[in-house]
Amino acid sequence: MEKNQSKGEAIVVTSGKGGVGKTTTVANLSTSLAEMGYKVAVMDLDIGLKKLDLILGLENRVIYDIVQVIEGECTLKQALVKDKRFPGLSMLPAAQTRNKDDITPEQVQQVCESLKEEFDYVFLDCPAGIEQGFKNAIAAADKAIVVTNPEISAVRDADRIIGMLESAQYNDINLLVNRVQNDMVKSGNMMSIEDLTEHLCINLLGIVPEDKNVLISTNKGEPIILNQRSQAAQAFNNIAHRISGEDVPFLQLEDVSFWSKLRGLGRSFLPTR
Amino acid sequence: MLSFIKNIFKQDDHSSRRQANDRLRVVLAHDRxxxxxxxxxxxxxxxxxxxxxxxxxxGKPEVNFIREGRHSALDISIPIKGR
Incomplete structure (x- = not known):
């Protein structure tokens, strides 16, 4: 925990394709970093189709949204929803009844700069697609996390997004592979992590296994990192530690039976991450 | 080069993973x-x-994409008739 420089770091989480786990990633990395003691803000930029409030379980606490902040109807402070479970975490909600053209990249940049004054990390949850919402989201960040699945259309979209980030002068682009099923990789029916890094040629930040607990947590509105039995939770926690600058080895994805044994064993003497 | 060697070893492999990788290689080269x-x-x-x-x-000339990291190059091979 030595991240107390004058300004925080803004990280955009993007993917091109929808449904690969951007919002889940934002929710879990932000809660994990908040639990580690950092001050974290999350901006939902999927205006018109907001999700982050639901995934974080904060939907009943939303009063104002980012468009109202930009249009001067409320202050940034008023719009931020504090997560009572994680004192360091605040969410800036998206507007549900507006659309992506109602804000500009410059306005997002301004809001993000103000957040960086106060928070160690600012996550920008980017909408799917490469249109205005994507442009709004990438205007403000210092680095990018590209989320993909080991699925051919998701990888193609990720490649397109990486190309667009490079054109936008990003030089810190990181890959997060979500929903990996190791048994399918082994049986030759799913692309491996090595396959994906060979196709996409960017830094690998993390690997998150397919995990039913993710849906269960989402149903409850609880971030999965609270579930100590979940492989995905462990993966997200590892990634959060990597973001904070720690060198954490990648999870060795093994078959589920092996995993459940290891987990029981691991909890008895390994430090939990 | 590395992927070329890998391809030789993977030759018998008709898995869907292999097909996904082959199709992606072509599509990404063209997309880029x-x-x-x-x-x-x-x-x-x-x-x-x-x-x-x-x-x-x-014989038949060939035009292919080669990939070096995130960059593509055209590989053109034209056999010339000897005397």
Whole structure:
């Protein structure tokens, strides 16, 4: 925990394709970093189709949204929803009844700069697609996390997004592979992590296994990192530690039976991450 | 080069993983260069015409994408008839 420089770091989480786990990633990395003691803000930029409030379980606490902040109807402070479970975490909600053209990249940049004054990390949850919402989201960040699945259309979209980030002068682009099923990789029916890094040629930040607990947590509105039995939770926690600058080895994805044994064993003497 | 060697070893492998990788390789090369396979054919024909004006071509010329990291290059191979 030595991240107390004058300004925080803004990280955009993007993917091109929808449904690969951007919002889940934002929710879990932000809660994990908040639990580690950092001050974290999350901006939902999927205006018109907001999700982050639901995934974080904060939907009943939303009063104002980012468009109202930009249009001067409320202050940034008023719009931020504090997560009572994680004192360091605040969410800036998206507007549900507006659309992506109602804000500009410059306005997002301004809001993000103000957040960086106060928070160690600012996550920008980017909408799917490469249109205005994507442009709004990438205007403000210092680095990018590209989320993909080991699925051919998701990888193609990720490649397109990486190309667009490079054109936008990003030089810190990181890959997060979500929903990996190791048994399918082994049986030759799913692309491996090595396959994906060979196709996409960017830094690998993390690997998150397919995990039913993710849906269960989402149903409850609880971030999965609270579930100590979940492989995905462990993966997200590892990634959060990597973001904070720690060198954490990648999870060795093994078959589920092996995993459940290891987990029981691991909890008895390994430090939990 | 590495992927070439890998391909040799993977030759018997008709898994769906292999097919996904092969299809992605082609699609990503075209996406990145903003080209299509029709354009490749046009380029191939035009290059062959230029060469054929001055030399005898033996066999079928090939135009392929090679990938170096995130960059693509055109690999054009035109066999020339010996005397």
């Amino acid at each position: 260069a903003g080209t299509s396979s029709e354009l490749m054919e046009t380029i191939q024909e035009e290059i062959i015409q230029v060469i054929a004006k001055h030399m005898d071509i033996a």
